[in-house]
Amino acid sequence: MVIPLTIQFLPAKTKTHTISLEAKKYGYSPSRIIVNQGDIILFKPGSLDATHGFLLDGHPLEFIMRKGATFLKYTWEDDDGSLQSDWDRVPDVEFTADKAGKFTFRCTQTCGNLHPFMTGELIVRPNNSYYLFISLSIWLVFGLLLYMQSDTGAGFSGFNRINLLEKLPWLAKIFKLRSFQFLVILPNFIIFYLFIISSLRGSPVGNRNITIIFVWILWWFVLKAIIVPIGGRIWCMVCPLPAPAEWLSRRSLTGVRYVEKKFKALHHRFTGLQKDWPKITDNIWLQNILFLSLISFGIILITRPIATAFMFLGILAVSLVMALVYRRRIFCQYLCPVGGFLGTYSMASMTELRAVDLDICKKHREKSCFSGGPDGWACPWKQYLGTMNRNNYCGLCTECIKSCPKDNVAIFIRPFGSDHLLKGYDEMFNVIIMLVVAIAFSITMGGPWAVIKDAANVTESREIVPFFIYLASLWGSALLLFPGIFALVARLANRMAGNRVSNRTMTLRLAYIMVPVGIFAWIAFSLPMLMVNYSYILNVLSDPLGLGWNLFGTAHYPYKPFLPDWIPLIQGLILLAGLYFGISRGYLAIKDIVSNSISRTKAMIFPSIFALLIINILLKLYMG
Ligand code: SF4
Ligand code: SF4
Incomplete structure (x- = not known):
């Protein structure tokens, strides 16, 4: 750490760099430009295919690159003080790198499907903030380990949970309404069908289609950064995808069809075969594989409206078939690719639905939450x-709040990262897959490497071999490399703690570290997507189908990333928060199996280094 820092501060003579900058779908060559502060860059730009743009974060430098011509944007102030701009045809562009740090340059001209991800990087040395964040991450780990060693038992425990329904009785009344879930699903349901129509009939260009922008930029960010960390599976409460299947299966939109005599342990009869899901698949392996399969085509899915439409229609069809064969929300629990990570990540959320008094449950013979009652469907x-002591498989449908005759169900606010127990390797692989995908997306979509984008974008690039290499790297990292390294880390941790528990127990407990780390990695990845592309949200709001409408006057709102030069710093802070929560919650996860604080601290050394490495891979990608 000291050596790179020292090198950074060595005075360097300023130089002029002449750079032939070639733009080609979907990247620049060179993709990374490294200079010293004060150096002059003489760009000789050119496009090899479509019209591309060049906008440098944090600098008033923008030009358009066409085959054989470059147009530089220049601005001036009017007599009345307003800013005007125009374009000047130029042979080359001179620029002085006067600010140190990492700056992304981005294409501003919609040049094709992957246009929003066409970026390059300018690194102006000394990139002090990157080295500062490396040091901070190391010091954070040191500090946490020192704190653990002196922990007398209450470390990281946070506040006592708060019964939200007791504090806000009106909320309980709303949840008890039979029509509650239907009413919260309905607006989403309408929007969802409009999105399907816009995917099929609207512009085929991703950033001009409301579905792509709203689902993959806005919803994805809100889901990862707000909904899951705060509300856990609250998305399942309002999700429109399985709703038609559930309505069909229940033959009701809001009411309960209660039968006095139980049928296969439940007080309801559903439409269809009413089978129960086989025990052998009572895990999330299928979800893991489906998620990885879907994500293998992730860059295609999130940039092609038609692919998103087929995904929605596919989910709709499969959920309907499942509902006609099986009872309950089998699709959500075992197949939905989104449901897998919602489940494991909801373990960290600040909300939980639980029984208020477990003794009341024990004494209540009917167990209406499980088997159903006159006022609410069986769970x-x-x-x-x-x-139920974890959030993983509670879809927050609120049926048990209605069905429980003892009024023994409540929603609680609790500290972030409260459920610590991963119960099987299926769940452990789920958190590893999610983490690997966050890193893979940061490289593929967030990084400047056109060759990787081309490999992932196989339907356009037609490069089959690179695509298979891309797939092999993704699947190999998610199913072999990261799990292998983590298994080794967990074994070492167990040995350091004196091998008091089985390696399996220790591995599953420590795997929890990757839940907060993963959540924050996803936030760090998704937030810039929103900050950079928010103008597309305004554009598609006015012109949802890309048909030239201008409903709210924002169809031509210019592409203007929001505080783009702050993005690396914000990402660094988010990652440090992930490191803190990952290590501190991992420590809590082994508290009851390693009672001695010194042994516990020893057990945390290698897992903390593992978390530190993950965070530093991401710091390198975002800041280095
Ligand atoms: S119905 Fe209510 S009291 Fe009975 S077991 Fe379920 S939550 Fe507990
Ligand atoms: S019935 Fe209760 S426990 Fe079951 S999914 Fe709905 S809210 Fe969760």
Whole structure:
């Protein structure tokens, strides 16, 4: 750490760099430009295919690159003080790198499907903020380990949970309304069908289609950064995708069809075969594989409206078939690719739905939450509140709040990262897959490497071999490399703690570290997507189908990233928060199996280094 820092501060003579900058779908060559502060760059730009743009974060430098011509944007102030701009045809562009740090340059001209991801990087040395964040991450780990060693038992425990329904009785009344879930799903349901229409009939160019922008930029960010960390699976409460299947299966939109005599342990009869999901697949392996399969085509899915439409229609069809064969929300619990990570990540969320008093549950013979009652359907997620101690498989449908005759169900606010127990390797692989995909997306979509984008974008590039190499790297990292390294880390941790528990127990407990780390990695990845592309949200709001409309006067709002030069710094802070929560919650996860604080601290050394490495891979990608 000291050597690179020292090198950074060595005075360097300023130089002039002449750079032939070639733009080609979807990248620049060179993709990374490294200079010293004060150096002059003489760009000789050129495009090899379509019209491309060049906008440098944090600098008033913008030009358009066409085959054989470059147009530089220049601005001036009017007599009345307003800023005017125009374009000047120029042979080359001179620029002085006067600010140190990492700056992304971005294409401003919609040049094709992957246009929003066409970027390059300018690194102006000394890139002090990057080295500062490396040091901070190391010091954070040191500090946490020192704190753990002196922990007398209450470390990282946070505040006591708060019963939200007790504090806000009107909320309980709303949740008890039979029509509650239908009413919260309905607006989403309408929007969802409009999105399907816009995907099929609207512009085929991703950033001109409302579905792509709203689903993959806005919703994805809100889901990862706000909904899951705060509300856990609250998306499942309002999700329109499985709703038609559930309505069909229940033959009701809002009411409960209660039968006095139980049928296969439930007080309801559903449409269809009413089978139960086989025990052998009572895990999330299928979800893991489906998620990885879908994500293998991730860059295609999130940039092609038609692909998104087919994904939605596919989910709709499969959920309908599942509902006609099986009882309850089998699609959500075992197949939905989004549901897998919602489940494991909801373990960290600040909300939980639980029984208020477990003794009441024990004594209540009917167990209406599980088997259903006159006022509420049997839990569609097969949960019994008397033993439910994690968020993973509670879809927050609020049926148990209605069905429980003892009024023994409540929603609580709790500290971030409260459920610590991963119960099987299927869940451990889920958190590893999510983490690997966050890193893979940061490289593929956030990085400047056109060759990787081409490999992932196989339907356009037609490069089959690179695509298979891309797939092999993704699947190999998610299913072999990262799990292998983590298994080794967990074994070492167990040995350091004196091998008091089985390696499996220690591995599953420590794997929890990757839940907060993963959540924050996803936030760090998704936030810039929103900051950079928010202008597309305004554009598609006025012209949702890309048909030249201008409903709210924002169809031509210019492409203007929001505070783009702050992005690396914000990402660095988010990653440090992930490191803190990952290590501190991992420590809590082994508290009851390693009671001695010194042994516990020893056990945390290698997992903390593992988390530090993950965070530093991402710091390198975002800031280095
Ligand atoms: S119905 Fe209510 S009291 Fe009975 S087991 Fe379920 S949550 Fe507990
Ligand atoms: S536990 Fe309650 S809120 Fe959660 S899925 Fe089951 S019935 Fe719905």
